[in-house]
Amino acid sequence: MNTNxxxxxxxxxxxxxxxxxxIEGLSKHFGxxxxxxxxxxxxxxxxxxxxxxxxxGPSGCGKSTLLRILAGLLDYGIGRVVLDGQPxxxxxxxxxxVFQSSILLPWRTILENVMLPAEVLGIPAKQARERAMQLxxxxxxxxxxxxxxxxxxxxxxxxxxxxxxxLHDPKILLMDEPFGAxxxxxxxxxxxxxxxxxxxxxxxxxxxxxxIPEAVFLGDRVFVMSxxxxxLERVLPIDLPRPRSMxxxxxxxxxxxxxxxxxRFSHAASFD
Amino acid sequence: MTTAMLAKTDSVASSDDRAxxxxxxxxxxxxxxxxxxxxxxRVQSILLLAALLGAWEAxxxxxxxxxHLVPPVSDIVVALWRGLATGPLAKDGFWYHGGxxxxxxxxxxxxxxxxxxxxxxxxxQMPKVEALxxxxxxxxxxxxxVAVAPIIVVWLGFGIGSKVMIICLLTFxxxxxTSIAGFKAVDPDRIDLLRSLSATPWQIFRKAKFPSAxxxxxxxxxxxxxxxxxxxxxxxxVGAQAGLGVLILQMEAQADTGGSFAVxxxxxxxxIVLSSLLxxxxxxxxxxxxxxxxxxxxxx
Numbered sequence: 001m002n003t004n005x006x007x008x009x010x011x012x013x014x015x016x017x018x019x020x021x022x023i024e025g026l027s028k029h030f031g032x033x034x035x036x037x038x039x040x041x042x043x044x045x046x047x048x049x050x051x052x053x054x055x056x057g058p059s060g061c062g063k064s065t066l067l068r069i070l071a072g073l074l075d076y077g078i079g080r081v082v083l084d085g086q087p088x089x090x091x092x093x094x095x096x097x098v099f100q101s102s103i104l105l106p107w108r109t110i111l112e113n114v115m116l117p118a119e120v121l122g123i124p125a126k127q128a129r130e131r132a133m134q135l136x137x138x139x140x141x142x143x144x145x146x147x148x149x150x151x152x153x154x155x156x157x158x159x160x161x162x163x164x165x166x167l168h169d170p171k172i173l174l175m176d177e178p179f180g181a182x183x184x185x186x187x188x189x190x191x192x193x194x195x196x197x198x199x200x201x202x203x204x205x206x207x208x209x210x211x212i213p214e215a216v217f218l219g220d221r222v223f224v225m226s227x228x229x230x231x232l233e234r235v236l237p238i239d240l241p242r243p244r245s246m247x248x249x250x251x252x253x254x255x256x257x258x259x260x261x262x263x264r265f266s267h268a269a270s271f272d
Numbered sequence: 273m274t275t276a277m278l279a280k281t282d283s284v285a286s287s288d289d290r291a292x293x294x295x296x297x298x299x300x301x302x303x304x305x306x307x308x309x310x311x312x313x314r315v316q317s318i319l320l321l322a323a324l325l326g327a328w329e330a331x332x333x334x335x336x337x338x339x340h341l342v343p344p345v346s347d348i349v350v351a352l353w354r355g356l357a358t359g360p361l362a363k364d365g366f367w368y369h370g371g372x373x374x375x376x377x378x379x380x381x382x383x384x385x386x387x388x389x390x391x392x393x394x395x396x397q398m399p400k401v402e403a404l405x406x407x408x409x410x411x412x413x414x415x416x417x418v419a420v421a422p423i424i425v426v427w428l429g430f431g432i433g434s435k436v437m438i439i440c441l442l443t444f445x446x447x448x449x450t451s452i453a454g455f456k457a458v459d460p461d462r463i464d465l466l467r468s469l470s471a472t473p474w475q476i477f478r479k480a481k482f483p484s485a486x487x488x489x490x491x492x493x494x495x496x497x498x499x500x501x502x503x504x505x506x507x508x509x510v511g512a513q514a515g516l517g518v519l520i521l522q523m524e525a526q527a528d529t530g531g532s533f534a535v536x537x538x539x540x541x542x543x544i545v546l547s548s549l550l551x552x553x554x555x556x557x558x559x560x561x562x563x564x565x566x567x568x569x570x571x572x
Contacts, residue, residue, distance in 0.1 A: 071468050090470070097468040103461045107483050107560040116479065120469040148560050168469075 016049030019082075020204055021070070021172070026079030028065055038229035039065045043079070045223065045232055049171075052198055052205045054219035056212060058265060062230025063208045067176045070206060071097045084171065093121055096165035096203075098175040102157035104149035110136070110160050111145040117168045128167065135163035138197060155186040159193065166201060173198075175207040179214070188246060191217055195243055212265075216257045217244060224264050233264055340527040347530035348537065355534055363514075366538055372514040373504050374542060376432055380439020381500040381546075385447040385493055387440070392451030392489075397477070402452065413449060417441045418506045425511040435507035435515065442503040443496035447489065454488025455481060487561065490554045497550050501543040 028040040039062040047053050055063045068074040069081060072091035081088045083095070096117075104113045111132055118128030136145060139159040141152075149157055158178055165173060178194075179187045191214055198205050209215050215222045222236040238257055240248055248254050309315050325345050331337070332344040339347065358365025395402050421438050428434035462480040471479070508517025516535050523531035 073464060073467055091468055093470055095468070097465075099461060099465065101461060103459075103465045105462065105480065105483070107558075116465075117469050119479070120466065120471045120475055150560075150562070 018048045019046040020049035020084060021047035021206070022080075022082040024080040024082075026066075026069070026076055026081060028062070028069065028074070028076050028078075040069075040076075041229035041231050043230075043232050045235065047204060047206060048220075049204055050202055051220045052195075052207070052218055053221050053223060054215040055206065055208045055223040055225060056210065056215035056261060057225030057230070057233075058227055059210065060230075061225040061227040063225050064176055065230065066225075067097075067174050067206065067208050070172075071095060071174050073097075093168060094171045096168065096170035096173045098158075098162055098165045098173065098178045100177045100180055102149070102154075102161035104157055104160055104164075106149050109146045109148060110141060110152065113149065113160060114164045114167055116164060121168050123168060131169075132163070132167060135166055136160070138200065139163045139193070153186075155182055155190055158182065158190065162194070162197065166197075166203070171204060173203045173205045175205065177208050177210065180210070187211075187214070192246070194218065199243060212258050212261050213249060215261070216254055217246075217248065222257065222261065224261050226264070236260065340529050343530035343533060348533045351528070351531040351534035352537060355531070355538070364519075366516070366519070366535070369514055369516045369519045369535075370538055370542070372432065373508065373516045373539075376435040376439060376504045376507070376515065377500045377542065377546065379432075380436045380503060381443050381496060383436065384440035384443030384500070385496045388444040388447030388492070388496075389451050389489060392448045392455070393482075395448075396452050396455035397473075409445075409448065409452075413445045417445070418503070421506050421510045425507070430511050430513050435504055435512060438507040439500045439503035442499040446495040446499065447492040450488045450492030450495070451485060454485030457488065458484040487558060490550075490558065493550060494547065494554075497546050498543065501539060501546070505539065 023043050023045050026040055026043040027038065030037045030039055043066065055066065057063050065074065069076045070083070070088070072088050072095065076088075083092070104110070105116070108116070111129070114132040114135060115125070115128050117123070118125065118132075133145070136142060139162055141156060141159055141163070144152060144156065144160075149160070152160065158181075162178070165175075179190045182190060194207075195218060207215075207218060209218075216238055219238050222238060223232055224234040224236060225231065226233045236257055238253070240251060240253055329345040332342055343351075352366075355366035358367060360367045360371065362368055395405060417438070420441070424437050424441075425434045428437055458481050462484060463476055466476045466480050504515065505517040505520075508515040509521065512518050516539055520532050520535050523529075523535065
C-alpha cells in the first residue's frame with residue numbers, strides 16, 4: 001500500500017517519510033486457543049508523517065485494539081509495528097493519547113491536569129507550565145486553568161485532554177473516539193477545532209471513530225475496517241482542500257467518499 | 273435542588289454550579305436567615321432538643337420516677353458540673369478519666385487505622401496476595417471484636433495497652449476493607465492514562481490510585497472513629513484502672529445514675545468532636561468532590 005499517490009490535496013504541516021508508522025502483518029488474538037477472539041487479522045498499512053489518518057469501522061472491528069497497540073498499551077502477537085523506525089515495545093514518550101472519555105483527574109485543576117505528563121516525564125515545572133498555558137490557549141480554554149474538571153462541559157473537558165496529550169510535544173497523537181460522547185453540534189465544532197490544532201501543531205494524527213462524516217471530514221485518508229476478524233478493508237484518500245469547513249460536507253467528493261464507506265459497511269453487515 | 277442549594281450556604285460547590293455559583297447562593301440565603309431565625313433548621317433542631325429535655329425533666333418530676341432509674345435532667349447537669357469542676361489529676365473528676373479515655377481512643381484509632389490502611393495499600397497492589405487473604409479478612413470482619421476484649425485484658429493487663437489494642441482491632445478492619453475496596457474501584461482508564469505516559473508503578477499509585485481510593489478510605493476512617501469510642505468504653509468496662517468507662521461502673525455501683533448519664537454526655541461529646549474533626553480533614557482533602565457526593569460515599 002504505497003501512500004504517496006494517495007496523499008490528500010493541500011495537506012497542512014511538513015510532510016515527512018511515507019512510512020512513519022508502518023504496520024506489517026499485524027494480528028492480535030484475545031483469549032486461549034480456539035476459544036479466543038481474533039481481534040485483528042493481517043493488518044498492513046503505512047501512515048505518513050504529519051498526516052491525519054482516520055480509522056472508521058463498526059463496533060467490534062478491532063479499531064480500539066489497533067490504537068492501544070500503537071499506544072504501546074497492549075502487546076501484539078503476530079506482525080511488526082514500527083514507529084519512527086523503531087519497533088513498538090511498550091509505551092513511548094513521543095506518543096500522546098486521547099481517550100474516549102477525557103479522563104481528567106477530578107482532584108486536579110485543568111492546568112494541573114494538563115501538566116500531568118510533565119510530572120510523569122520529569123519535564124521542569126516552569127517550562128511545562130508555560131507550555132500548558134499555550135496549549136490551553138490553543139484549545140480555547142483561557143481563563144479555565146484553575147477550574148476543576150467537573151466545572152467544565154464535556155466538550156471543554158475533552159479539549160483539556162487534547163491539550164494534556166500534546167503537553168510533552170509528542171510527534172504522534174492517537175485519538176480513540178475522542179468525541180463519541182459529545183452531542184452532534186459540539187462534535188462538529190470539535191472537529192473544526194481539531195483540524196485547526198492539527199494544522200497548527202503538525203503532528204501525525206491517528207483518530208478512531210465510528211462516524212463516517214467525522215472520518216471523511218478529518219482524514220487525509222480513511223482506513224475502513226470490518227469486524228470479525230478485524231481487517232483493514234480499504235484505504236480511502238480524501239482529496240479535499242484544507243482547511244475544510246463544514247460546507248465541505250455538501251461537496252461531491254465528500255458525498256462520494258461517505259457513500260463508498262457506507263456501502264462497505266452494509267456489505268459487511270449482510271454477512272451477519 | 274434549588275432549595276437544597278439555598279440551605280447549603282457553606283458548601284464548597286454544588287453539582288450544577290455553572291448555572292448558579294455557590295457564592296450567589298450564599299448571598300441569597302443570608303439575609304433570609306436574619307429576617308426570620310425560626311426558619312433556620314439549626315435553630316429549629318436546638319429548640320427541639322430543649323423541648324425534649326424539658327419534657328424529660330417534667331415527666332420525671334410529675335410521675336416521681338426514682339432517681340436511680342431515670343434522674344431528672346437537672347441532676348445530670350449538676351453531676352456534669354461537679355465532674356468538670358475538678359483538677360486534671362483529681363481521681364474522681366472527668367478530666368482525669370476523660371484524658372485517659374481520649375488517649376486510648378487517639379492511640380488506638382491512629383495505630384489501628386494506620387496499620388489497616390498500610391496493609392490495605394500493600395495488599396491491593398498484589399492481586400494474588402489479595403485473593404489469598406480475602407476470605408480470611410471477610411471472616412474476621414464478621415467476628416464481633418468486642419467479644420475478645422476480656423482475653424486481651426488478660427493478655428495485656430489493666431493498663432492503657434489493652435484498651436489501645438481493643439480499639440486497634442475495632443478500627444483496623446473497616447479501614448482495611450474500605451481501602452482494599454477503594455483500590456479495586458479505581459477507574460482503569462486513569463491507570464491507562466498514566467501508563468500511556470510511561471509512568472512508573474509508584475507514579476501510577478501516587479497520582480491516580482491513591483487519590484482515587486481516598487473517598488473510600490475516608491468512609492472507613494469515619495466508621496473507625498465511631499468504633500474507637502465504643503472500643504474504649506467496652507475495654508474499660510472489662511477491666512481498667514482509669515477511664516470514663518471505669519467512672520460509669522463506679523457511679524453505677526453507688527446508684528449515681530445522674531453521674532453515669534453525665535459521663536455518657538462527655539463520651540458523646542468526645543465522639544462528636546472526633547468525627548467532626550475527621551469530617552473537617554475529609555472536606556479539606558476531598559475538596560474536589562461535590563459536598564453531597566462525598567457525603568453519599570461516606571454513608572455507603
